[in-house]
Amino acid sequence: MSLKIRLARGGSKKRPYYTVVVADARSPRDGRFIEKLGSWNPMLGKDDANRVVINGERIQHWIAAGAQPTDRVLRFMDEAGLAKREARSNPEKAKPGKKAEERAKEKAAKVEEAAAAAE
Template sequence: MSLKIRLARGGSKKRPYYHVVVADARSPRDGRFIATVGSWNPMLAKDNEQRVVLDAEAIKAWVAKGAQPTDRVLRFMAEAGIAERDARSNPTKAQPGKKAVERAKEKAAKAAEAAEAAAAE
């Protein structure tokens, strides 16, 4: 039996809440699971410490038994310091495009001119 550590959705319509569960890989997303090892509430602010709650000891025990975390759960584990996650292959994805860089330079130049004009008065 292959085990996965994955998210099971709860909550109401348009108000998601996820449980981090250990389940058989063949069972449905919200179906039968073996253990609950944490939760994720995406409705909370990103800096809220209750947004992602993980039971580190239980997760380590299940990983030792052969459970494989999904990508999203692996991200949470990496942020909590439980596991290592490989870097992705597209490091330039978050960088702004050419036009956005040009607009930023123009805005900075206008701000510098306005600052010089204000200093000259």
């Protein structure tokens, strides 16, 4: 049985509230879980102490038992000092798309034409 430490969504529409749970990887997101390990309330401010609450001792227990945290939970663990998450970098994602590049070329050409006409 593969175990995951992941988020289960609660709360009403447009008012999310997540619980950090350990569950079988095959169970649904909001379905059956083994144990509740903490919570995350994204509606609170980033500087609020109650935004992310996790039980570090139990998380360490489940990791020792073979549970794998999801990326978001690993971020929370990194902030709490329980694990190390390597920063990811995708420089290709920041580049503009083909249409944006074409628009930029057209705009530059219009600026050059206007400057030539002004002289």
